[in-house]
């Protein structure tokens with residue numbers, strides 16, 4: 094109850110307060126927490142249907158997954174299992190359709206061309222740390238009791254990019270490493286992600302994101 098009231102109050106808070114909360118949180122305020130007592134956020138049936146048809150139109154191969162509650166504040170609603178987006182991807186589980194659509198477009202239209210342009214290599218694989226996980230936000234003491242976007246399968250964590258010539262461009266090591274083209278490439282793909290996802294968190298955000306980019310299809314407009 095206390096938490097619900099608190100969330101409602103946050104909805105009404107001014108932008109300054111919103112900013113302050115977002116700085117401290119992996120799940121920005123203004124979005125239902127889906128935590129204990131809060132209803133899990135769900136896309137409408139129409140939203141999902143449109144998204145599935147968008148996904149098909151891009152040539153993506155996927156399997157639509159059944160809706161289900163998976164735990165307190167956790168669920169998979171309007172999710173898919175991506176089978177082929179044109180580039181091999183490791184580690185993906187259930188993904189909300191809107192998240193999957195943004196992710197596929199980012200890989201094909203932003204990451205792959207940037208690899209050619211900036212690194213002179215063809216993108217061969219993307220390694221992730223996964224998409225769905227029934228868990229709370231990590232790396233923020235203030236929001237440790239809030240559910241992560243992963244709890245609704247609405248986020249994916251990107252660990253590394255493999256090129257056809259064998260190079261592996263990892264967020265860990267690459268973000269602050271010696272190689273300038275690698276650093277530039279990683280920042281370029283982050284910037285591109287910020288145009289497609291509502292929340293993008295990189296090593297610039299906090300230590301919990303030192304080894305991955307968190308890409309979440311909400312409407313928070315938070316890019317760091």
Ligand SMILES: [Zn+2]
Nearest residue numbers: 248249250307
């Ligand atoms: Zn994440």
